Amino acid sequence: MTVQRTRAQLVDVARQLFAKKGVEETTMNDIAVASKKGRRTLYTYFKSKDQIYLAVVESELEVLSTKMEQAAERHTAPDDKIMELIMTHLEAIKMVVYRNGTLKASFFRDIWKVEAVRKEFDHKEILLFRKVLQDGKDAGYFDLDNVDIMADILHYCIKGIEVPYIRGQIADDLDDEIGWRYVSKIVFGALGCKNRRDNL
Numbered sequence: 001m002t003v004q005r006t007r008a009q010l011v012d013v014a015r016q017l018f019a020k021k022g023v024e025e026t027t028m029n030d031i032a033v034a035s036k037k038g039r040r041t042l043y044t045y046f047k048s049k050d051q052i053y054l055a056v057v058e059s060e061l062e063v064l065s066t067k068m069e070q071a072a073e074r075h076t077a078p079d080d081k082i083m084e085l086i087m088t089h090l091e092a093i094k095m096v097v098y099r100n101g102t103l104k105a106s107f108f109r110d111i112w113k114v115e116a117v118r119k120e121f122d123h124k125e126i127l128l129f130r131k132v133l134q135d136g137k138d139a140g141y142f143d144l145d146n147v148d149i150m151a152d153i154l155h156y157c158i159k160g161i162e163v164p165y166i167r168g169q170i171a172d173d174l175d176d177e178i179g180w181r182y183v184s185k186i187v188f189g190a191l192g193c194k195n196r197r198d199n200l
Contacts, residue, residue: 007045008059010035015056019099023053054117060096061121067092072128078136079193082154083184085128089158094166126155136191143192150191 013035017026028049032042046052071088074081129151136142144150164170170179 006037006041007055010037010042010045011052011055011059014052015059018053018056023049028052057114058117061118064089064092064096065121065124068125068128072132078132078139078141079188079191081132082129082136082191083180083187085132086154086158086183086187087180089125090162090165093162097166122155122159126151129154133191141191141193153190154187 010031014026014031017030017034021030026049028042028046029039031049031052032039035042046055067088068085071084072081074084076084130147133142133144133147133151133154137144137147161170
């Protein structure tokens with residue numbers, strides 16, 4: 001088994017244990033036993049449980065990044081595509097947190113640790129936003145003075161509502177369709193879309 005595959009297997013086993021037992025209740029020995037690797041092998045790849053926890057978060061962000069890239073590659077109009085990217089981001093990160101069960105509590109508690117490993121994901125997402133916004137500006141969909149600044153703002157706005165979105169605290173009395181129409185009105189207003197007919 002290659003080094004990369006062994007590391008990926010250890011990360012996946014740790015993710016499953018963290019989801020089932022919680023990060024604090026899982027030991028390095030638990031991970032070594034469940035992966036059928038010795039403690040020496042585990043410590044060759046990860047010096048601490050903190051390190052393997054961050055590797056788990058990073059692997060989950062890679063899944064999210066792939067979904068974002070797939071959404072960006074679809075052949076749709078830039079205004080539809082920007083909304084699809086926003087929905088994909090929020091829904092995918094919610095699924096990551098829920099899929100990992102008790103990891104949810106650690107994700108929120110260790111948000112600054114998570115920040116350290118999501119820098120690459122954040123950078124990739126901003127680049128995706130820049131491309132879609134530039135395409136939309138060039139095609140006359142968006143009235144923007146500075147695409148780079150708008151991509152940054154859009155990214156940080158979405159990032160800022162992740163936690164309340166995951167917890168179901170945003171417009172919980174509205175159905176999804178109406179909720180997303182409110183979001184689209186805000187987004188399209190900010191992007192200067194004059195030809196949309198997303199009336200409530």
